[in-house]
Amino acid sequence: MLNVAHYHVAYGQSEVLHGLDFTVSPGEIIAIMGRNGMGKTTLMKSLMGIVPTSNGNAAVDGIDITTLKSYERVARGIAYVPQGRMIFPTMTVEENIETGLTISGRSKVPGDIYELFPVLLDMKSRRGGNLSGGQQQQLAIARALATNPKVLLLDEPTEGIQPSIIREMARVLKRIRDERGLSIVVSEQVLSFALDVADRVLVLENGRLVHDEPRENVDEDKVSAFLSV
């Protein structure tokens, strides 16, 4: 569903990603692990078209998206839940989700989104900025799902969220995958969450993929060695 090949990304002269190759199949959840500063967020941002790709390409469902603008990528089926959620703080919960409907042109929020996150229905006329961190995270996922994506990118979704909600989130992500058959890419530092949610675990170290294995074969000690400082 998502094909990334020879993927290089640079900020000016300094290259951050030195040629990544990976594919994500339909209905697959992959976790990209790595310490701070290894390039996880840069990868997410460049897949979303926020940071330009310097070399290589990315394709969704066989269609090349490397040179498209962010909003055109959304139309091709990519959705993004950024680090720090980035919901629109002064807009209501309902309006926040409705911004995701721009591409499809629908005017009503589909009912199945509120079914996934009932708490958002209760709070739909509250301002997004007044929600708790966990609720904002749910809102950001709901907003991304409203674009009806084929590939969902989540950048460190567990950051700043309490443990009980993290377990709940793993369950919701798998449910979204099962119901909609979309591919999910999660960048993560928390190994337990990654093992809980992902079918495949990749490790990003200094801008290169150094590890790529299905969850069953993951050697926990080896991966945590990559994550320890």
Place this chain on the structure above:
Amino acid sequence: MFADYTWTELGSIFAMQGFAGLILFSVFVLMALGLAIIFGQMGVINMAHGEFMILGAYVTYLCSNFVEAFVPALFGVYFFFAMILAFFTAGALGALVEWSMIRHLYRRPLDTLLATWGLSLILQQAYRSIFGAREVGVTLPDWLLGSVPLTDIIEIPINGIFVMVLTLVIAVSVYFLMFRSRTGMQSRAVVQNRVMAGAVGINTEKVDRMTFALGCGIAGVAGSAFTMIGSTGPTAGQLYIVDTFLIVVFGGAASLLGTIASSFAISQAQSTMEFFLSGSMAKVLTLLTVVGILMLRPEGLFSAKIRR
């Protein structure tokens, strides 16, 4: 200063000055609504906003001359066409300016100040070259002239009432456009987080251009209304731009309701005080009060109640 007047006279003075203040209020609101969108929402310091207003005034002037000369039968209603034309002319110029200049400066808000100030000088000189340095006035149709006597000494000018109704209609439409329509929602999303708005599928460049053009278009309508109470010259916009910024900042940068409330407070204070004191003294007192209130409430009168 009140001692020379009887109570009835004082009452009438307050009523009539209050009404004069309401007309000033209307022009301020129209100017400030445009600027509240451009400066308050988009964060662009548009020093050329006054020139967009004057463009609307000149369009009205041209319309009035054209209709008077060629289709005198329609003279009674030319004002409505003039307003629509002023809106689209100023809006089109706004879209052009956004495309050629502003869009390169969204990450550098302070540079927009210099760039638009330059633009304002260019526009002023363009008006001077095209229309001449002398101020021009429009001829109003008969039904807008004259006044309604309310009591023996209180009289209310009809054009003032017209400007106020117009302001009300435009303020309500802007509210619905920004807060109840899809376009407005997209524009608010882009303004709050341009990058993220793109990442949920909003064409941010298009929305930016529409929003800027809308703000300029409303300034054009303000110019149209302005012709009824003042004469139009190349630099007339300069007189209003500082007041307008003051209103937007005082009202709370992102709030339309705050903009209206602060236009009301400032125009009424000015107008009432001007009768008893000199114009500059009235201005000094208004400014001092605004500075004092802004020290207590740095975000302005109305600010959004959210966690930051």
